[in-house]
Amino acid sequence: MTRSIAQIEEWLESGERAADPLEHAGELVKAGEEVLENWILAHGGTPTDETRENFRLLALHRQGAKGDPSFNACRETCREIAYHYNLVKLEAADGRGQDTVAMMRLVTKHLVLFIGGKLREAGLGDFCCSSRSLRSKPDRKVDYLGV
């Protein structure tokens, strides 16, 4: 079951985590997916089970960004989560990965805050990188959130 944004934020704040870096990295990817699921569900969509570059997280971001260019403001954040997961995977083989997974946790937290903020108050990210004015309508050229 998908946790709410507040539950994910609480979990990140709690310090509760798997001791093994790779296992924790997997938890963080999962948390990122759940955040994106929240966004898609809130917009009436059905979260995809597809993957992109082996990450469902990236497929979900792509789905969530359809019709809302401001959502691309977290594209690189999602890609950084995927990148950090791959790094942890490499490092864990040598018994490392603690520092990388700690950074991955902060990157994941940014995704949680950004999307949580957008869900709470539409417009976050709309001035800055992908402005969509109050008067303009959603882009009808694309299927909104794939529904």
Add this chain to the structure above:
Amino acid sequence: MTDTIDDRKQRYKKVAYYPGCALEGSAQPYDISTRAVGKHLGLQLEDVKDWNCCGAMEVKNIDPEIQTYLSSRVMSQAKNKNGADVVMAPCNGCYHNLKKAEYDIANKPKSKETVEKISAKAGHEAYHEGEIETIHALDWIKWGYGEEELRAKIKGGLKGLKVANYYGCMYTRPRHIFPEKGKGGDSESLTKPHYMDDLLAIAGAENVDFPLKTACCGGAHSLSDSDMSTKLVLNILEAAEAAGAEVIATECPTCHSGLEMHQIRALKRLSKDTNVKVVYFTQLLGLAMGMSPRKLGIHANVSKSIPLLKERGIA
């Protein structure tokens, strides 16, 4: 026609300067340091004559066509009153809006029509696509002065100061308004920008691997949802510290003031203290070239970096 490095250098040597409202207000240290560094390098700036607001967020969110007009007027002034071919905007918001206006005028007939109509009513030349090139302060220094030439200008340098380069969201997004970026080679990257990293590495900084370099600072919601902005900024500050940074280098006044203000607010509201300092990249470049902190407006930053810079023998 191919644009060579020398052509670009020649073109950027003297540019019309569009400070915008932030650099005349809260981001005055950015203005001071940009002018000082330019002067030190022999690059010429001429303020856009009778410039106006770029439309920033207020106008854009109410009527994007009016924002396009406002930004187009700045470019028209630079072209017709300054006689310039290039306008340089250090503020990411201004830079972004001028680039967006350029794109809209070229691609949206309605935008072009609005610009022509209002310009005629206002009694000035309408801006037409391709009449002027809009660049950022990063382009100006990197290409107008040159990296090798900059290396020769470094005196003392940044002595391995650990820097997280933070570009914010507007410098590369949305990608369609920056057709010159993401072309590979020496063009700026749309996903992992590096021009500030390049310049500060030449200046002697040790750039840390910073995964949130283009992440949202919550700037647009500083007033409507301050707590969200504080949390986003705090996360950026904590990530920079976790990456080992002593300083976050900025090139956007909105990001810069957001980082400074919400660093203080995070301590007050969330009892979360962070110690990483926030400094404009122009200030760091100036220091690396032996310029005094006062000349670069560092004393006027809210983030108090001078003790650290003195301790590291940089200021």
